[in-house]
Amino acid sequence: MKVKIHRLFEYLLETTQAAPEAIVGFSLAQSPKLGDFLDDLDPDMPLDWNNRDFSGLPELKDHILRQAGLTGHCSPADVLITAGAAEANYLAVMQLLQPDDEIVIERPGWPQAQVLAEAIGAKVVEVAREEHNDWRLPLDRLADAITPKTRMIFLTNPNNPTGDMLDASELEQIVAMADRVGAWLLVDEVYAGLEWDGPRAPSVAGMYARGITTGSVSKALGLQGLRTGWIICPDAGLIRDAVILRENASEIMNIMGEVIAEVALREARYDTALAQARADGQAHLAKLETWIAAQEGLEWVRPRAGLIGLGRLPQGIDSDAFVQFMLADPYRTFVLPGSAYGQPHHIRLGVGGGAGVKLEQGLNRLADGLRAYPKT
Known part of the structure; x- marks a missing residue:
């Protein structure tokens, strides 16, 4: 038995050293710090x-x-x-x-x-x-x-x-x-x-x-x-x-x-953290929805749950080539290709990660990249 590499992991390995300046499509809520737990640790x-x-x-x-x-x-x-x-x-x-x-x-x-x-x-x-x-x-x-x-x-x-x-x-x-x-x-x-x-x-x-x-x-x-x-x-x-x-x-x-x-x-801590993650997620998804509506040719089905969804790229754009384009100068923005999920004409969009992923900057650069990318 040999486990073969999947496209999702393959792309992550390929881009580990890319050091992007922004990330669009992060899949988890903002991470707390270790210091938030110290008072409860022995x-x-x-x-x-x-x-x-x-x-x-x-x-x-x-x-x-x-x-x-x-x-x-x-x-x-x-x-x-x-x-x-x-x-x-x-x-x-x-x-x-x-x-x-x-x-x-x-x-x-x-x-x-x-x-x-x-x-x-x-x-x-x-x-x-x-x-x-x-x-x-x-x-x-x-x-x-x-x-x-x-x-x-x-x-x-x-x-x-x-x-x-x-x-x-x-x-x-x-x-x-x-x-x-x-x-x-x-x-x-x-x-x-x-x-x-x-x-x-x-x-x-x-x-x-x-x-x-x-x-x-x-x-x-x-x-x-x-x-x-x-x-x-x-x-x-x-x-x-x-x-x-x-x-x-x-x-x-x-x-x-x-x-x-x-x-x-x-219970109390979980309820508080989940309420914050839900509030942040809803607010950021609303902003993302507005941003998507302003992009010519980009469409998505708004997720009914979670922090990510699949965005359909404008006609003539392949997700693998486009995400490499976005990762390079001058955009330096990480986006996961839809090919990781068997959807080569999509990219993963999302709002997780908090301030550290620089989502707004990433969306601005993604908008620029969509306009500049040569269509086939």
Whole structure:
């Protein structure tokens, strides 16, 4: 098994040394500083594992169940703390999929499951979200894609990268589809909490015996560098298998990540931080919407959740060539190409990152670049 590089990661590697002066399309809320947590940290805390629970700090797991609306539906034993949602997804996919199994994924969507499935030798079945339908997940096509060979369905909710949302009724329908063939249903919830057009959807781990919920503190709380996420599943065997695989990968959790995440998810603190992230996100999205309307030929479907969406470039512009154009002098602005999500005529637009990404400067330069770029 060899894991091949995906275009999203490939582009990040290619541009690591570019030192852009502005970023357009940052995907997470403004990150807090370490100093914001110092009063709640014990300077005598050993920098060993937590010495209490191999699957994660008990109080952290309680917080995770509460913010996911799973208290009373799942128990702390159903939660495993991981190195971000990426490791959570990795543990589930690698332990559940075998060669020749089928996995159903959405496109555009988070590409990790496809990369891992192809390395395993599983068959990847794609269900297309279409821009003319506001990037909604077509449930009729999803139902047609699921067969007795379907081992897993992998979705993101809110969707990464379009910002679409599945509601409770739609998730219930998808659960029924999965249950008919005994498939696992994994829903990555890293953008949960940043919903603009409705309430947060229920977590699938509380809806289905083979439901798997993954998430992290990275996006809504801006704590990506903690590398602290989770997998929640009521199936004890799946959690056990995930622990076994994690033992042979990251082995144990980062104690500082666990401790700071526990502080960040304390109810009062979490509610305050999330309210600020929501207020900032809504204000910045309104400004971005106004900016997009002023750009000739640039269109997008406003995200219903999260801080990013896909902008369709004017006709004749290829996203890969255009983002390289923007990264070079005189623009020095980082934009992610839509090819990272199988959408070569789009770029990722977004409002995350706070003052440090210099969004307004980046948008001004992006406007200049769109006007100056030679059309084919």
